[in-house]
Amino acid sequence: MQLDVQNISKKYGRDKYGLKDFSITIDKGVLGLLGPNGAGKSTLLKMIATVSKPTHGVILLNKNNILKDANYMRKQLGFLPQDFGVYPNLNAYEFLEYIAAMKGVGGSHLKLRIKQLLDSLNLADVAHKPIGSYSGGMKQRIGIAQALLNDPKLIIFDEPTVGLDPEERVRFRNLVSDLANDSIVILSSHIVSDIDTIADKVAVMKNGSLITNGIQEDIIESVSGKVFEILIDKNDLSTFKDKQIVVSTTRKKGKLKVRYISANPIGNSIAQQANLEDAYLYLTKTN
Amino acid sequence: MKLFLQTIKYDYLQRTRSYAFLITLCASLAIAYTFVPEPNASYSTIRIADYVGSYNSAWFGYVTAIMTSVFLSLVGFYLVNNGIKTDFNTKVGQIIASTKVSNFKYLLFKTLSNFMVLITIVFCVFLMSILLFFLYNDGTAFSLFQFVKPYVLVTLPALFFIAVLAVVFEVFLMKYSAIQNVLFFFMFSSMMVFVPKTENQHALDVFGTKIVIEQMEESVKLITNSDADEDLSIGYVLGNTKKAKKFDFNGVDFPRVFVLSRLLWILFGFGIITAITPFFKRFSDRESMKFKRVKSVKGEVNEFKEVVIENLSKPKISYSIFPLCKTELLMLFRKGKKWFWIINIIGMVLLVVLPLEMAHQLVLPVLWFLQVNRLSDLVTKETFYNTHYFVFASYKPLQRVLISQLFAGIVLMLFLSLPLMIRYAFESHFMAFTSILLGGVFIVLLASVLGILTQGKKLFEVLFFMIAYANINGIIYADYFGGFQDGVSYLLKLIVCISVFITLIVLVRKRQVVNLA
Numbered sequence: 001m002q003l004d005v006q007n008i009s010k011k012y013g014r015d016k017y018g019l020k021d022f023s024i025t026i027d028k029g030v031l032g033l034l035g036p037n038g039a040g041k042s043t044l045l046k047m048i049a050t051v052s053k054p055t056h057g058v059i060l061l062n063k064n065n066i067l068k069d070a071n072y073m074r075k076q077l078g079f080l081p082q083d084f085g086v087y088p089n090l091n092a093y094e095f096l097e098y099i100a101a102m103k104g105v106g107g108s109h110l111k112l113r114i115k116q117l118l119d120s121l122n123l124a125d126v127a128h129k130p131i132g133s134y135s136g137g138m139k140q141r142i143g144i145a146q147a148l149l150n151d152p153k154l155i156i157f158d159e160p161t162v163g164l165d166p167e168e169r170v171r172f173r174n175l176v177s178d179l180a181n182d183s184i185v186i187l188s189s190h191i192v193s194d195i196d197t198i199a200d201k202v203a204v205m206k207n208g209s210l211i212t213n214g215i216q217e218d219i220i221e222s223v224s225g226k227v228f229e230i231l232i233d234k235n236d237l238s239t240f241k242d243k244q245i246v247v248s249t250t251r252k253k254g255k256l257k258v259r260y261i262s263a264n265p266i267g268n269s270i271a272q273q274a275n276l277e278d279a280y281l282y283l284t285k286t287n
Numbered sequence: 288m289k290l291f292l293q294t295i296k297y298d299y300l301q302r303t304r305s306y307a308f309l310i311t312l313c314a315s316l317a318i319a320y321t322f323v324p325e326p327n328a329s330y331s332t333i334r335i336a337d338y339v340g341s342y343n344s345a346w347f348g349y350v351t352a353i354m355t356s357v358f359l360s361l362v363g364f365y366l367v368n369n370g371i372k373t374d375f376n377t378k379v380g381q382i383i384a385s386t387k388v389s390n391f392k393y394l395l396f397k398t399l400s401n402f403m404v405l406i407t408i409v410f411c412v413f414l415m416s417i418l419l420f421f422l423y424n425d426g427t428a429f430s431l432f433q434f435v436k437p438y439v440l441v442t443l444p445a446l447f448f449i450a451v452l453a454v455v456f457e458v459f460l461m462k463y464s465a466i467q468n469v470l471f472f473f474m475f476s477s478m479m480v481f482v483p484k485t486e487n488q489h490a491l492d493v494f495g496t497k498i499v500i501e502q503m504e505e506s507v508k509l510i511t512n513s514d515a516d517e518d519l520s521i522g523y524v525l526g527n528t529k530k531a532k533k534f535d536f537n538g539v540d541f542p543r544v545f546v547l548s549r550l551l552w553i554l555f556g557f558g559i560i561t562a563i564t565p566f567f568k569r570f571s572d573r574e575s576m577k578f579k580r581v582k583s584v585k586g587e588v589n590e591f592k593e594v595v596i597e598n599l600s601k602p603k604i605s606y607s608i609f610p611l612c613k614t615e616l617l618m619l620f621r622k623g624k625k626w627f628w629i630i631n632i633i634g635m636v637l638l639v640v641l642p643l644e645m646a647h648q649l650v651l652p653v654l655w656f657l658q659v660n661r662l663s664d665l666v667t668k669e670t671f672y673n674t675h676y677f678v679f680a681s682y683k684p685l686q687r688v689l690i691s692q693l694f695a696g697i698v699l700m701l702f703l704s705l706p707l708m709i710r711y712a713f714e715s716h717f718m719a720f721t722s723i724l725l726g727g728v729f730i731v732l733l734a735s736v737l738g739i740l741t742q743g744k745k746l747f748e749v750l751f752f753m754i755a756y757a758n759i760n761g762i763i764y765a766d767y768f769g770g771f772q773d774g775v776s777y778l779l780k781l782i783v784c785i786s787v788f789i790t791l792i793v794l795v796r797k798r799q800v801v802n803l804a
Contacts, residue, residue, distance in 0.1 A: 085673030102681030106605025120594035
């Protein structure tokens, strides 16, 4: 199973790009796609999901050009868009049966699979109620269920944890790990903690381009030895931010504890173990 | 005051930058172009017995003003009757509710914004009428006053009242789009049939058109020396125009009572807004829930369950279209309030018990029109409900999803007309049976083609409204269901239209599927 994205661009207007000359090869496992808002993550994912076409470039799934044969991708795709809706007058069973029919899935086992999915996603109790009455988190779980209806081999989750409570996030991470045993899972987020515990590989995007792509350890290595913490006065924060890449600030005894990235640490700074969030901020702010 | 005007301005800009507005404006201009027929045209719009007016400024000004008053009151309502609903849907309403703007001010700015949207179209039509004058006039002098006067006294107050009416409907019936459509339909029809008996009663004519028509009739009576009511026709009448004689129409000297009444209609509008203010619930949770039609459910559970992929039952490949058709039908039947089906059933019973002609010519088009809400978003609901990524990322969406949507729409329409079709079948009236069959297909495809082209439902709603109005008035050119015509050539025309619609739907949807974002 291999997805090969070759030099794709998405052009809007005369010289505005949503994605520019983007290439990446994705194998079985979890790819975490990180990037600030507007980086082009959703644009890329929509093109892989065949709901949008690139202006230039090729997307190959197992060497099949999905721009020419979109249905090859659609047959084995599970897609949870960032912003999706539901038909409010259908209940969960009906909605999932409808989506299953659209995906070309049926047979005697379908009802059982839907029941298992609803049960596992803690929606069994409300499954016969109209989806229009569901909370945001419940709708998000319906979205996850529909992505898994067809036993997909390529699963795209675009900002999947929106609306999920902490416990549901944990369950979702376990699900993604489970899925990755047999499939390609692309997980997009601008929240690093959603990615760092489950992604085998991480790709960082900014302004429609790929900044870096690789295993987490290698990406973290780029800021190794450059992460520090220091206590400063609250009034000095603004000046400090002008000079350093600040990762986070926390209040401590009337002062501020600042975590920052720098090749030249200041005074009594204490070196810290680098993590993916440090690397992500460093890469997106210096590129 | 400045802030208030700014609010109206931005609401107005938001609405006039919509596709629906652009389409309505273009359609209005296209229709306005036909208000005063070209001198050799084979139709007339306003004709009194054998007379039409000389093509002078007054004729152009008054004819276009009264035609705009009626036409734009009809379609304009549908253009502007979603201002508050849009605020609900976009959740902007919640932000507005948290500001200090009062309910009265909010409803007032929605009314004025509605009015401005309508005025914009009126202004364009007004310019078009002047252009038409210079194209077709009989060599008479141009008088701007003869254009401005009827638009100010006839058209604008009528449209202000429509702007008010749209807000009233939204406050009380926001979640019942179907009822709004139907209620306005009957309200409009009843306002149209009002005939003032005395000069003072013209004050009660909200469209302000009757006094102008009466004056035109009087002018003709002076020529013919007749006291009898002349044979008046308003609307598009084909043929026989070459025999029409010309009469000079020099405008109307409006009585004071009438002028005052136009002002009073505007004041009455403000009064209505004031009166309905207490009924506007300011986007409260309760209102929002009513709008969602369903109560929220509690589904929080404490048990810690997880999806284990290997335990899930394995699905099988099935490209059957049947489940899609079933669900599309389910959604169509469930749409709207359940009690609305009582009206549908009454309609179906009437199709059984009434004389065939009446059932076919009157009940069927009304019964089908009542489904306007179901049909208008038949193939665009995925955009409205934001499920388009699911639909367009599905296996062969064009062939499977679209066909199932069209199938469901056609089944609904034919189901409703089934009693009548059975009656015709028993009478072996094959032509009428086939006309209804094709009519059902025609209207579903019309809804689909307009929906796909505009990515909205307004244009179809407006058009279907006009078609239904024409059907009720027995205008044969709007007969798509064989109520007034039959024969092979008529059926062939329907088949040609259907074929064109299908081609358009397939081509445009195919393009949309590959260019979604």
